[in-house]
Amino acid sequence: MAAPEADEALESYGTDMGQRTNSLTRVREWLLVDGDRLLVAALISLGVFVFFVLLNELGLISFVNDDSITRLAGGMIAGTFSLVTLVVSINQLILSQEFASADDARTQIEGVLSFRTDVSDTADAPAPPASPAAFLELLAESIYSSASTLSESAAGHENENLETLIGQFTQSVFESSDRLDDTLEHSELDAFTALSAAIGYNAPWQLYVARQLRNRHEDELSDESTGALDDLIDDLTLFATAREHFKTTYLQRELTRFSQLTIYTGVPAILAAMLIGFIYADFGGASMTIAYLPYVVSALVAVVVAPLALLAAYILRTASVTRRTASVGPMMPQKEPDSGPFSTSGSEELE
Template sequence: MGASGADDTLESHGIDMGRRTGPLAQFREWVLVNGNRSLIAASISLLVFVLFLGLHAIGVISFTNDGSVTRLASGMIAGTFSLVTLVVSINQLILSQEFASANDARDQLEGIIDIRNDIAVQSKVPASPAAPTKLLELLIETIAAHATALADTDDTDRNELLRKFTNSIDASTDRTHETLEHTTFGTFTAVSTAIAYDAAWQLYVARQLRERDGASLSSEAVAELEGLINALKLFITAREHFKTTYLQRELTRFSQLTLYCGVPAILAAMTIGLLYGGFSGATIGGTYLPYVVSGLIAVVVSPLALLASYILRTAAVTRRTASIGPMLPQKEPEAGPFEVSYGDDVD
């Protein structure tokens, strides 16, 4: 697949993931989407530790008042219990999607087999790959093959919009295929790459070209447009299935990590209260007390940090993929080369 120049009017107008420019925008994208969730959670906890030490150093807060610290510890214990309960509820919601009767399970299996058979037929292979990334790669290759065959027809010489469309597909499939080739499913790179590929926009343009210019196109070009439309539909279907599967795994992993951190967080909150349980105040000297209490507070907020890091990503992915098919809420009304009004198709 060799990339060619794309036209601005046929550039992606839908999902925008991983294409930010500028240091601040790239950092924001890393925090929201691309960054390792555990690393971001650990960074939030570390930031809390440094923040409390800094506030103590400049005299804004103090760790010498037994009553205030004890009340804080009690509130942290109650808050951590509530957070763990919330996570358990999320985990139960995810598990509820896995429960199915024999008939439901059979229907779901038959549906997946049918889609895989359709992919195999469309891609002209004996059977579709089992690995999700390989399956997405195969669909990208199929889309690129139909676009190349469409570009090789004589119609592209007469239809400038068709030529620009095939050039745009060639460039975008090249980038996506190169990224998918070096990733594995289970890493967010594979999912974000598949999401960033604007199959919905390409499907919209392909359908517009077929309906508007179908009468003036050769039978070969119309057949390739039909094949391209079918390949894009299969790609969108497979991508949504894999995105849902990944998000289920992501939320399950989040539930596990929150439970792992929940017990240490509760113990840390209890320790803060016990440090001030003596009649003479804190049992640790004033020199080390700010470091110990700040460190324990950082442990207490670790479940909340995990919640923030994982929900940021799932919310960003869900918002950017809120529609299926050529319904693009992110697209500007004036974007793109097609404008229609009532009665345009009437002779």
């Protein structure tokens, strides 16, 4: 059945990473989420270099005062040491979560195997794929199939309002599933791409609507429609669970990689700060021609801020991912109390 377009009542009022309508939004998404973190950090460091050179060209700052520069170099060394120490502490905290006894490890493995069995039964597949992208594709196909069954079974229902609402809901599911499938098929299939696609799929909202339809209209729905709704609820629940699992795994790996990169850049940053001090260590002032001094010092400052640039790049992504997946199941903190197709009271009437 060709379901009608979803109206505002079925909008989630949440973030959808699959819909980016203008260049500014795409740039923001690239900076916050999509862009390679090393490239984002490099651009931040390059921006610092250009910023100091530009201020020097405008005459707003000067690099001839050796006392001010050496004090700045000392502060940068202390700040870099503090940042590296903080990152090492974060790394130790992450590692502490990986320690487990044999019994805990066995329980965790059994939980993963049980979850994969549930997915296999729901998606009618011999065994779910090991790849996160393929795993999500399998769940998306199962969601699409359940929504198709629901749409077909509700066609011609005597309650036209209910038929329209189901049509709008299933159309929203179709569009989200197609967008997810397109993202996974035409993107580089790494772990973050799969997680990004899962974030863009608004499973919590769809789960909320499906449960509302199931509980409010159980007496009006046919057995086929009720079964399709139950299957859809199971599919969406498994999808949300998979998303949380991939998110946890990704954040652990991302923060560990950030710790490694901070150590790698921390040593050059400290050496660069020390070099700034040595350049101005001569009693006669800077030991370099004044014409090259602004560019050399600005470049060394850019190296010094590299660990801070990495911190900004990684925190932007991890904070964005965590914020966009803050809701668990149909509990959506971004949703307005009176928004959506269902009354917040106990009434059975549609708004």
